[in-house]
Amino acid sequence: MAKVVVVTSGKGGVGKTTTSAAFSAGLALRGYKTVVLDFDVGLRNLDLIMGCERRVVYDLLNVIHGEGSLNQALIKDKRVDNLFVLPASQTRDKDALSLEGVERIINELKERFDYIICDSPAGIEKGAITAMYFADEALVVTNPEVSSVRDSDRIIGMLSSKTRRAEQNLSVKEHLVVTRYDASRVNRGDMLSAADVQEILAIPFLGVIPESKSVLVASNSGVPVTLDKDNDAGSAYMDVVDRFLGQERPFRFMDVPKKGLISRLFGS
Amino acid sequence: MRTAEINTAATPSFELKGSALTLMILHLWVADSDCLIRQLQDKFGQVPGFFKNVPLVIDLGSLQDPEQVPDFKLLVQTLRPLGLVPVGVRGGNAVQNEYALAANLGVLHVGRGERATEPAAAPKVEPEPAEQPLPSELPAAMAGAKVITHPVRSGQRVVAPHGDLIVLASVNAGAEILAAGNIHVYGALRGRALAGVKGDTEARIFSLQFNPELIAIAGEYMVNEELDGVHLGQSTVISLADNRLLIEPFGSFISLA
Numbered sequence: 229m230a231k232v233v234v235v236t237s238g239k240g241g242v243g244k245t246t247t248s249a250a251f252s253a254g255l256a257l258r259g260y261k262t263v264v265l266d267f268d269v270g271l272r273n274l275d276l277i278m279g280c281e282r283r284v285v286y287d288l289l290n291v292i293h294g295e296g297s298l299n300q301a302l303i304k305d306k307r308v309d310n311l312f313v314l315p316a317s318q319t320r321d322k323d324a325l326s327l328e329g330v331e332r333i334i335n336e337l338k339e340r341f342d343y344i345i346c347d348s349p350a351g352i353e354k355g356a357i358t359a360m361y362f363a364d365e366a367l368v369v370t371n372p373e374v375s376s377v378r379d380s381d382r383i384i385g386m387l388s389s390k391t392r393r394a395e396q397n398l399s400v401k402e403h404l405v406v407t408r409y410d411a412s413r414v415n416r417g418d419m420l421s422a423a424d425v426q427e428i429l430a431i432p433f434l435g436v437i438p439e440s441k442s443v444l445v446a447s448n449s450g451v452p453v454t455l456d457k458d459n460d461a462g463s464a465y466m467d468v469v470d471r472f473l474g475q476e477r478p479f480r481f482m483d484v485p486k487k488g489l490i491s492r493l494f495g496s
Numbered sequence: 497m498r499t500a501e502i503n504t505a506a507t508p509s510f511e512l513k514g515s516a517l518t519l520m521i522l523h524l525w526v527a528d529s530d531c532l533i534r535q536l537q538d539k540f541g542q543v544p545g546f547f548k549n550v551p552l553v554i555d556l557g558s559l560q561d562p563e564q565v566p567d568f569k570l571l572v573q574t575l576r577p578l579g580l581v582p583v584g585v586r587g588g589n590a591v592q593n594e595y596a597l598a599a600n601l602g603v604l605h606v607g608r609g610e611r612a613t614e615p616a617a618a619p620k621v622e623p624e625p626a627e628q629p630l631p632s633e634l635p636a637a638m639a640g641a642k643v644i645t646h647p648v649r650s651g652q653r654v655v656a657p658h659g660d661l662i663v664l665a666s667v668n669a670g671a672e673i674l675a676a677g678n679i680h681v682y683g684a685l686r687g688r689a690l691a692g693v694k695g696d697t698e699a700r701i702f703s704l705q706f707n708p709e710l711i712a713i714a715g716e717y718m719v720n721e722e723l724d725g726v727h728l729g730q731s732t733v734i735s736l737a738d739n740r741l742l743i744e745p746f747g748s749f750i751s752l753a
Contacts, residue, residue: 352651374669378650381668385649395577397548428668428686430647 230338233345234363234400236387238379240350242371243407246443246453248347249277250462251367253452254469256311260342263302266316267359268349269325275315278305279450289317292329298336307455312341322355334362352382357390364393365401367472368431371408372420377428380404384431402431405468409436411484422482434471437464438481518640519583523555527566533574540578543653547579553604554596557587565592568599641677648673648687657694669709678702690717697736702746706732716741 235248245268252264265288266274275281280303286296291314298314305311314333317324337344348359360366366387370380387400394400406422413419426433440461446453453462454469460481467477526532540547552575556566572582584602585593593603641660648654648663650670655661661675666683673679673687676694678701685703692699692714699713707728710719713736724743733746 378669381650382670385652388646397579427684428666430665 230341231343231364232334232338232362233343233365233367234348234360234387235345235367235369236348236356236360236383237350237369237376238352238356238383239371239376242369242376243437243443244350244369245273245277245347246447247367247369247405247407247437247465248274248345249452250454250465251469251472252343252345253305253308253311254454254466255343255345255473256305256308257454257466258469258473259310261310261340262343262345263312263314263337263341264345264347265314265337266347267325267355268347269316269355270318270321271349272316272318274347275303275313276450277447278303278313278452280305280313280315281450284315287315287317288333289320289324291333292324292326298333307451322349322353322358325355325358327358327361330358331362352386356383357386360387360400361391363387363391363400365403367403367405367434368429369405369407370425370429372406372410372414372422372425374420377420377425381429384429403434403472404429404431405434405437407437408439409481410439411482415484434468435464435477435479436481437461437468520550520552520580521555521586522552522582523558524566525558525560527559527561527564529567529570532566533570536574537578540575540580543655550580551583552580554582554585554601555587556585556589556592562589563591565595568596568601572599572601642675647683650687661691666705667703667708675699688712691734692736699736701734702732704731704747706730706743711741713741 235244235251237244248264252262255262264274264278266272267288268274269289272287275284283303286301288301290296291298291301301314303313303315305313334344346359346363349355368380368384370376384402387402388394391400404426406425409422410419414421422433422436438460440459442456442459443453443461446456446459446462453459454465456462464481467480470477524532554566554571556562568585575582582601584604585596586604588596588603596603641662642654642656644654644661644663645665647665648667648671650668653672654663654674656675656677658676660677660680661673662680662682663673664682667673667681667685667687667689669686671687672690673681674690674693676692677696678699679689679691681689681703683703684705685701685708687708688710689701689703689708690710690712691701695714697714701711701713708720710717711734712718713734716736716739718741727743727745730745731747732743735742735744
């Protein structure tokens with residue numbers, strides 16, 4: 229049975245699109261047929277992060293309005309089998325998304341994919357609501373700082389009231405992902421700890437993604453970080469994918485790495 | 497065969513028993529759909545998900561025009577998406593009951609001690625809605641406490657209009673909880689908490705971890721900035737003394753271990 233997973237946060241700039249790209253590529257690497265949908269109509273970015281921006285012909289809105297078929301709009305990833313991207317429209321705005329249209333497309337995708345990942349726009353308005361409405365599960369992406377945590381809190385409240393599952397008296401299964409985590413700044417008290425964030429949001433925790441220079445490099449070169457070998461953020465995302473799939477993984481990147489004697493003597 | 501035995505006519509397969517249940521009552525003052533539906537949606541829409549699966553009885557005894565028949569089907573269609581499950585009507589006349597039955601609603605009899613309905617043939621003086629004892633005027637202690645088991649999140653608002661509010665989780669920053677009676681938070685209180693909102697000066701606010709945005713009892717309020725730092729993060733009780741909010745630690749004990 230296909231699952232619809234929304235990647236959401238409330239606040240902008242916390243790493244929703246990076247997470248959507250890394251998570252969907254990770255699921256595809258694990259052998260699941262995965263499609264990632266960009267709901268950020270008017271501010272599309274996912275195609276850039278996925279590195280398929282030069283192959284966009286039709287987008288989500290074209291398909292909703294019947295101007296192109298789903299097959300024409302789906303972009304197959306060149307690096308991973310099983311991975312497809314459905315880009316957003318850049319020339320329209322979020323009001324053009326209708327729930328009926330989105331439902332039709334999601335139902336069609338459910339026939340063909342194991343996981344349908346919805347990359348939500350920031351905010352709590354129509355665009356974000358549309359992205360979460362059909363979700364079975366949610367990845368709540370949060371940075372370890374108070375404003376991001378509060379916005380995520382708001383979004384979790386909306387997941388339990390504004391989604392179709394909520395209207396059917398069912399719940400959307402929530403998962404917490406804390407991104408841009410810097411253990412040394414947590415130790416200095418500059419950042420909230422993962423435990424603080426978990427305590428406030430009180431939803432199951434999938435892990436932290438360390439603040440990493442490689443994320444920016446990967447974004448700019450259009451490579452989901454999970455496809456980049458030897459990348460700490462990428463391996464943290466793979467842990468998140470595996471935990472999401474129900475496997476036990478030890479939590480990493482939560483503490484400052486202990487420096488060996490050599491690096492302590494000579495600096496790292 | 498055992499299974500065969502169970503299915504024989506001699507073995508009872510069910511039992512019918514009477515039971516006194518506490519149900520929510522919706523007192524209708526007007527039957528006119530336009531106004532009513534909008535107000536219901538406004539009121540209950542403010543607290544979406546809060547009345548999940550709550551059975552509801554529609555009371556017709558307070559209608560301004562006791563002869564008017566509300567559009568029950570539309571009423572059910574409005575209440576169901578809001579989470580409320582209308583199960584029946586009470587206090588209606590024969591015609592109203594007929595329509596209620598047609599809308600798959602049961603007809604309940606007015607309980608003892610409550611105002612009996614006039615027979616349909618002899619409608620008497622129009623009841624003045626203002627004279628009806630409003631449920632909100634019940635002493636807070638008489639109403640049951642409202643218990644919330646999930647965290648109250650930013651942007652959410654929980655109201656216990658008749659009694660105490662008990663939250664068995666945290667109340668996060670940006671959330672607001674209000675009660676006519678006391679407020680108990682068995683978790684961290686980080687949002688706004690307003691107790692005694694109907695003027696009960698005896699109301700108190702209890703929390704295991706105190707760091708609210710705002711607290712108020714019977715209209716007397718304090719914002720976080722005015723709070724004494726020593727109480728923050730502690731288990732506290734807030735009461736009203738000489739028109740001022742009094743914050744005291746509570747629940748502390750000396751560990752014998």
